[in-house]
Amino acid sequence: MVIPTTSSQDLNKANSAAGALAAPFIFRCIGCESITTTAAQDFRCAHCGNLLEIDSSAWKAGGLSPDALKSKWHVRRSSNEPLDLSGVWRYRELLPTPASEDQVVSLREGNAPLYELPRCSRLTGVPRLLAKHQGMNPTGSFKDTGMTVAATFARESGCNWVACASTGNTSASMAAYAARGGMRSLVLVPEGKISWSKLSQALDYGALTCQLRTDFDGCLQLLQELVRQTPVYQLNSINPFRLEGQKTLAFELLEQLEWQPPDHIIVPGGNLGNSSAIGKALLEMLALGLIPRLPKLSVIQAEGANALVRTMHEAGGKQLVKVQAETRATAIRIGNPASWEKAVKVIRATGGTCEQVSEIEMAQAKAEIGAEGIGCEPASAVTLAGLNKLLRQGFVGREETVVLVLTGNLLKDPDFTMEFHKSELFAGTLNQNQDSALASLRHPPVVLDATLNAVMRTLQQAEKA
Numbered sequence: 313m314v315i316p317t318t319s320s321q322d323l324n325k326a327n328s329a330a331g332a333l334a335a336p337f338i339f340r341c342i343g344c345e346s347i348t349t350t351a352a353q354d355f356r357c358a359h360c361g362n363l364l365e366i367d368s369s370a371w372k373a374g375g376l377s378p379d380a381l382k383s384k385w386h387v388r389r390s391s392n393e394p395l396d397l398s399g400v401w402r403y404r405e406l407l408p409t410p411a412s413e414d415q416v417v418s419l420r421e422g423n424a425p426l427y428e429l430p431r432c433s434r435l436t437g438v439p440r441l442l443a444k445h446q447g448m449n450p451t452g453s454f455k456d457t458g459m460t461v462a463a464t465f466a467r468e469s470g471c472n473w474v475a476c477a478s479t480g481n482t483s484a485s486m487a488a489y490a491a492r493g494g495m496r497s498l499v500l501v502p503e504g505k506i507s508w509s510k511l512s513q514a515l516d517y518g519a520l521t522c523q524l525r526t527d528f529d530g531c532l533q534l535l536q537e538l539v540r541q542t543p544v545y546q547l548n549s550i551n552p553f554r555l556e557g558q559k560t561l562a563f564e565l566l567e568q569l570e571w572q573p574p575d576h577i578i579v580p581g582g583n584l585g586n587s588s589a590i591g592k593a594l595l596e597m598l599a600l601g602l603i604p605r606l607p608k609l610s611v612i613q614a615e616g617a618n619a620l621v622r623t624m625h626e627a628g629g630k631q632l633v634k635v636q637a638e639t640r641a642t643a644i645r646i647g648n649p650a651s652w653e654k655a656v657k658v659i660r661a662t663g664g665t666c667e668q669v670s671e672i673e674m675a676q677a678k679a680e681i682g683a684e685g686i687g688c689e690p691a692s693a694v695t696l697a698g699l700n701k702l703l704r705q706g707f708v709g710r711e712e713t714v715v716l717v718l719t720g721n722l723l724k725d726p727d728f729t730m731e732f733h734k735s736e737l738f739a740g741t742l743n744q745n746q747d748s749a750l751a752s753l754r755h756p757p758v759v760l761d762a763t764l765n766a767v768m769r770t771l772q773q774a775e776k777a
């Protein structure tokens with residue numbers, strides 16, 4: 313097996329030949345704030361070891377005014393040019409761009425719908441409640457918006473192998489983009505702790521898939537060691553190009569809202585890359601004059617994987633409180649989140665908060681989003697459960713416009729959904745109140761003899777219920 317070296321020069325060589333929009337990348341350490349134009353394989357600061365971020369101000373938004381940018385992006389919505397068809401690359405003035413368009417690895421990601429949630433609006437009493445459904449991306453999760461950018465730079469650097477540690481969605485996305493970009497992919501996932509549908513995606517897209525006898529945190533630690541030893545290009549959200557792509561969720565959302573900022577954006581938190589990316593985008597939009605004010609950005613975690621909540625509440629956001637993560641929302645079963653400092657910064661900068669929800673609250677919220685006819689995976693449903701909690705606390709007012717970020721598709725975790733509807737989830741652990749709250753949301757399948765009578769009788773019973 314031959315793995316070419318992916319040097320920092322390789323990572324940056326796009327810059328010199330880049331077109332009008334491209335400029336040298338400036339990486340800034342989020343800890344000591346030192347600046348570099350070359351990033352090491354592990355994307356960590358050479359001085360203090362903290363994470364790097366890309367300073368996008370260097371591109372000066374292609375020299376365009378806020379109105380000129382908005383109208384350029386609007387016009388691109390009716391263009392059939394390959395880059396314009398991507399809901400990520402359409403916003404390329406605010407992204408790192410490769411030297412040549414030919415290097416872009418795209419599956420027409422982004423373009424994720426913004427749905428109204430009339431049923432949940434009634435239940436929560438929040439009339440302007442919206443869901444930005446990132447689960448409608450090509451591989452079924454928000455990861456695609458970051459992966460298209462990072463995979464593009466991986467390809468441009470000439471690497472053969474890309475790699476990630478994952479709770480499932482990153483690996484599915486990385487494997488797909490690697491396949492499209494002609495690269496090989498190595499996936500490290502915790503054995504028995506990711507859903508079969510995510511695992512099957514990685515297999516189908518041709519990844520070398522290793523199920524490690526550890527949790528996500530163990531997989532990520534091992535990957536960090538691997539990239540220092542072997543020239544594989546890391547595609548976890550530690551890679552700042554990933555976060556640049558994930559910023560476009562916020563650009564697209566604001567465009568869908570005709571540039572009127574919502575009051576509140578609520579996002580699930582795991583490794584905390586997505587919240588960091590959304591926050592970075594909001595701050596950039598404010599600085600560029602694309603929006604007049606910042607929405608609050610709040611992060612919701614599962615109670616059993618609440619490292620950020622504990623970090624903020626018990627350690628004042630100053631040092632990470634790691635946890636041994638346990639939750640049925642396997643996507644966010646993470647106890648040692650890499651981007652915690654980035655997340656703390658953007659939560660504070662936007663005036664948001666972080667909260668935790670129980671497994672039952674999450675399951676109920678997931679079924680309520682399902683009953684809207686759109687559905688999502690368990691990790692995404694923490695947003696609605698979190699909103700309910702923030703409403704009770706008075707942190708969110710019912711008059712506010714609230715956007716829930718649904719990060720993954722309903723089909724990502726069918727086991728959870730089936731167990732819920734067949735009353736197998738939480739079996740024997742619910743009290744009467746909890747059970748009756750869930751009962752009306754359960755729709756178990758009915759096994760019948762194949763007779764007209766049997767179906768008619770069942771229909772009549774359902775009509776009466």
Ligand code: F0G
Nearest residue numbers: 478479481482582583584585586719720
């Ligand atoms: N929602 C879903 C569906 C996810 O897959 C993830 C993370 C998150 C939320 C949390 O996002 O990590 O940026 O805070 N999944 C990663 C993975 C870790 O490997 O697929 P985050």
